[in-house]
Amino acid sequence: MSRTRLLVPLILSFNALIPAIGLPAQDAPPKNRNIRWGMPSTTTTADPANKDDYLIDRPQYVMSYSDKKKTANWVSWNLIKTDIGRVARGSFEEDPDLPKGFARVQFESYTGSGMDRGHLCPSKDRSAREADNDAVFLMTNMVPQCSSCNQKGWERLESYCRDLAEDGKDLYIVAGPHGLGGQGDDKQKKISIGRNPPFVTVPASVWKVILVLPNRAAAPNNTARLIAVWMPNDPTVTDDWPKYRVSVAEVEKKTGLNFFPLIPGDVATELKAKVDDVKVVVPPRN
Amino acid sequence: MAKANPVEKALAEASKGLLYPSETDAGFEAFSWPGSVAAPTAAEVLVACGAKAKASIEEGTLTEFFRAVPKSRRGDFLALAAALVDHLSHVKVFKVGNIQRTAYIVGVTADGKWAGIKTALVET
Numbered sequence: 259m260s261r262t263r264l265l266v267p268l269i270l271s272f273n274a275l276i277p278a279i280g281l282p283a284q285d286a287p288p289k290n291r292n293i294r295w296g297m298p299s300t301t302t303t304a305d306p307a308n309k310d311d312y313l314i315d316r317p318q319y320v321m322s323y324s325d326k327k328k329t330a331n332w333v334s335w336n337l338i339k340t341d342i343g344r345v346a347r348g349s350f351e352e353d354p355d356l357p358k359g360f361a362r363v364q365f366e367s368y369t370g371s372g373m374d375r376g377h378l379c380p381s382k383d384r385s386a387r388e389a390d391n392d393a394v395f396l397m398t399n400m401v402p403q404c405s406s407c408n409q410k411g412w413e414r415l416e417s418y419c420r421d422l423a424e425d426g427k428d429l430y431i432v433a434g435p436h437g438l439g440g441q442g443d444d445k446q447k448k449i450s451i452g453r454n455p456p457f458v459t460v461p462a463s464v465w466k467v468i469l470v471l472p473n474r475a476a477a478p479n480n481t482a483r484l485i486a487v488w489m490p491n492d493p494t495v496t497d498d499w500p501k502y503r504v505s506v507a508e509v510e511k512k513t514g515l516n517f518f519p520l521i522p523g524d525v526a527t528e529l530k531a532k533v534d535d536v537k538v539v540v541p542p543r544n
Numbered sequence: 545m546a547k548a549n550p551v552e553k554a555l556a557e558a559s560k561g562l563l564y565p566s567e568t569d570a571g572f573e574a575f576s577w578p579g580s581v582a583a584p585t586a587a588e589v590l591v592a593c594g595a596k597a598k599a600s601i602e603e604g605t606l607t608e609f610f611r612a613v614p615k616s617r618r619g620d621f622l623a624l625a626a627a628l629v630d631h632l633s634h635v636k637v638f639k640v641g642n643i644q645r646t647a648y649i650v651g652v653t654a655d656g657k658w659a660g661i662k663t664a665l666v667e668t
Contacts, residue, residue, distance in 0.1 A: 346608035347667065350565055351615060365565055365614050374567045374666060381668070405666070408567065409643050413668040543642065 287520070292320045292335045295430055295469060295478065296519035299331065306357035314355060318393040319379045325360045327459040328367075329401045332434035332515065333378040337423045338474065343386030348395035350375060356398070361456035363397040371451035372442035373460060376403025378433045380416045401435045402451050402460045405443045407495040412464065414540055415487060415499040422470055430469040432517055437462030440491030464489050465509050467517050478521045478529070485534040488512070500538045506530040549576040551631045551659045558627035559661050562620060564647075565613065567666035572624075577650070579658030583634035589648055592658065595640050604637045609649060624661075632659060643668055 287294055299322055301311040309325040319335040350365035368375045378399050384390040393399075403412070419429055439449045440460040450457040470483040486509045487502040489495055495502075506517055507530045518526060552574045559572035577584075577592040584592065586601045595601075606628065613621055628635055632651025639645045645667055650660035 347612050349612050349614045369569045408668055413643060
């Protein structure tokens, strides 16, 4: 047997092994910048049969949607300075890209419910172009949120993230609802809202996980900043969002999700165990 | 309070029963202010509506304002849009405040006053 005849099958079988091993170093980062450090759940395709973990992949964000809850499970987006602009706000519309067999929530489902149409990916995070803003006004990006939560702590954290982005930071944000039953500012406990079907599930809490990188070129190492919050969907929420900080590990435990799986394991474990303790002063409202 | 101003009356009629959808839903209220033949400036709106002089105010257009109305409901707003154009010139939209905001859609009446409609918005 010649050397060549021996080598060829060896090389072929070695190459075939690489994808099977799935070495992270061999993988190109995801094309969609919104999931640069990976998606938090294992769903990888938009499969209409997968009604409670249906993937929606847009240039503006990536989302897992639940037709059972009629809200997203999570929304993931990247936030940098150039995402923030001054376009006029879009209109709340049904999501035209939900497949057949999925109920499409209309903006009217929230009318008179006592709950706000709370954006998961906020309007101002996609305000540089009209098309970007329209995408975050699709009803799949909304959760029924208590006004105090939406307009106080949750909003203050959104503004804080935009301040970091304006300062040149590169942010990877994942947000979602959790649990069943929240409370409006009217103190009424609500399991779901809507006068007619489809009824939208009111979450008991909302959570957010934020990876803050110093710039676009930086990769996460053990000095990266990870912020996580867990907020009740009720009137107790105040402007003081830092007091809702928890570890990412805690959010993972409660949701069963695995955030930023493309961050090397040892770095991720260390970062996720910590509760962000950067001193934050919430500015007074003007 | 007597609503002597016929423009105010017409705008109240045209906006009756309408809800403007922001992160909440809110009805409209017509108003008239003493004014002039020129459109009000942002500073003049703050004085007329009784807001603090340093309150946040953002000026926009009627087109931008109606952009936020869902497509399925734009028809409901046609009569209001027509009434605003019929009764007012130099129509502008001013959003006063942050998060819980008031939108003033205001223009100049034929007899040189300012009139319009206002609604509450939640914009986070």
